[in-house]
Amino acid sequence: MDINSKQNFFVGLDRELERLKTAGLYKNERVLASRQGAEVVCDDGRTLINLCANNYLGLSGEESMVRAAIDATERYGYGLSSVRFICGTQTVHKQLEKALSDFLGMDDTILYAAAFDANGGLFEPLFDENDAIISDALNHASIIDGIRLCKAARLRYQHNDMADLEAQLQAAAGKRHVIIATDGVFSMDGTIARLDKICDLADKYGALVMIDECHASGFMGATGRGTHEHHHVMGRVDIITGTLGKALGGAMGGFTAARKEVIDTLRQKSRPYLFSNSLAPAIAGASLAVLEQLASSTALRDRLHANTAYFRSAIAALGFTIKPGTHPVVPVMLFDAPVAQRFAARLYELGVLVTGFFYPVVPMGQARVRVQLSAAHTTAQLDQALAAFAQAGRELGLLDTTGVA
Numbered sequence: 001m002d003i004n005s006k007q008n009f010f011v012g013l014d015r016e017l018e019r020l021k022t023a024g025l026y027k028n029e030r031v032l033a034s035r036q037g038a039e040v041v042c043d044d045g046r047t048l049i050n051l052c053a054n055n056y057l058g059l060s061g062e063e064s065m066v067r068a069a070i071d072a073t074e075r076y077g078y079g080l081s082s083v084r085f086i087c088g089t090q091t092v093h094k095q096l097e098k099a100l101s102d103f104l105g106m107d108d109t110i111l112y113a114a115a116f117d118a119n120g121g122l123f124e125p126l127f128d129e130n131d132a133i134i135s136d137a138l139n140h141a142s143i144i145d146g147i148r149l150c151k152a153a154r155l156r157y158q159h160n161d162m163a164d165l166e167a168q169l170q171a172a173a174g175k176r177h178v179i180i181a182t183d184g185v186f187s188m189d190g191t192i193a194r195l196d197k198i199c200d201l202a203d204k205y206g207a208l209v210m211i212d213e214c215h216a217s218g219f220m221g222a223t224g225r226g227t228h229e230h231h232h233v234m235g236r237v238d239i240i241t242g243t244l245g246k247a248l249g250g251a252m253g254g255f256t257a258a259r260k261e262v263i264d265t266l267r268q269k270s271r272p273y274l275f276s277n278s279l280a281p282a283i284a285g286a287s288l289a290v291l292e293q294l295a296s297s298t299a300l301r302d303r304l305h306a307n308t309a310y311f312r313s314a315i316a317a318l319g320f321t322i323k324p325g326t327h328p329v330v331p332v333m334l335f336d337a338p339v340a341q342r343f344a345a346r347l348y349e350l351g352v353l354v355t356g357f358f359y360p361v362v363p364m365g366q367a368r369v370r371v372q373l374s375a376a377h378t379t380a381q382l383d384q385a386l387a388a389f390a391q392a393g394r395e396l397g398l399l400d401t402t403g404v405a
């Protein structure tokens with residue numbers, strides 16, 4: 001450190017930001033002037049069909065959610081000004097934890113301010129240097145960070161590769177406890193973890209299984225309980241983390257669900273729980289209303305999957321390359337980063353909001369726009385979006401039209 005050290009610090013940040021801009025990696029935030037929904041209004045006054053929210057069940061901007069949040073606020077107030085264990089637990093928090101446990105088929109549930117906190121506070125209280133965590137190579141940043149905070153040995157298996165997972169289980173044979181950690185659904189590709197196989201391998205080696213259900217809770221599986229329902233392994237997954245900020249209402253908040261002794265331990269020792277404020281009552285009450293709605297009807301989940309099937313087959317018929325699958329995340333592959341950026345910009349002009357993803361968010365040469373369907377989209381909106389994709393694709397020379405009459 002010298003007398004210029006502080007000045008150099010800020011100069012260094014400026015240089016790095018310039019480097020990001022030059023490399024095309026600088027992220028600008030889109031500013032909305034409306035509620036979240038199938039259509040949104042941007043701050044420039046344009047109305048756009050929104051194909052890039054995690055608003056899978058279409059609840060984020062719904063009047064019913066606003067009412068439920070207001071009702072809970074009127075009853076329980078604006079906030080707690082406390083962590084849970086001092087004076088920050090209300091009946092609504094206990095009701096929501098019970099409802100989440102029932103919905104997910106688990107013993108007990110603990111709430112966090114975010115799923116990032118749920119994952120960040122999960123591993124360190126439960127595992128130490130005697131143990132091992134085996135993690136899918138494409139796991140979410142919050143799982144990676146949570147594992148980093150824990151002293152357990154870290155092993156990685158190739159994405160969704162069961163032979164490699166088994167090799168890692170064998171490599172961890174000398175450890176006391178071993179846990180396999182994976183996203184239930186991987187958000188960049190819409191890939192579903194091979195959870196039936198993972199549970200079989202876990203049983204074979206005596207390992208635990210943890211899944212992060214942020215892109216699954218509320219709509220995967222016949223009644224929307226998640227990837228464990230989708231793969232018929234309810235009761236065989238040991239720990240489930242998830243968010244209230246995507247399908248289950250869209251505000252914010254996270255949770256971990258597991259056996260009672262795991263949740264009790266987290267309540268005693270998990271740092272983001274012990275040292276961070278209670279979930280706002282508005283969110284707890286509205287999330288509870290969502291779970292009641294999902295328990296009484298699969299209509300939203302069914303509508304989402306119908307929209308997904310419709311969009312997937314129509315976009316492929318137009319000649320676009322998509323990653324195959326059944327999830328409402330539909331990667332429309334453009335491969336080249338500048339093309340993905342131009343394509344997303346043209347769609348914006350044509351009234352469709354999507355984001356281009358390119359390296360380092362996805363592998364080099366795998367640039368894409370990621371479409372996310374919602375139960376809130378009408379068929380007319382999807383048709384309008386598809387027409388815009390077709391126009392932008394033709395203009396940019398992305399569609400092979402030679403066979404078209």
Ligand SMILES: *Cc1c(COP(=O)(O)O)cnc(C)c1O
Nearest residue numbers: 114115116140142214243245254
């Ligand atoms: C979105 C997401 C998170 C973070 O959820 P928050 O509640 O917004 O913190 C964690 N894991 C995965 C897989 C996600 O997609």
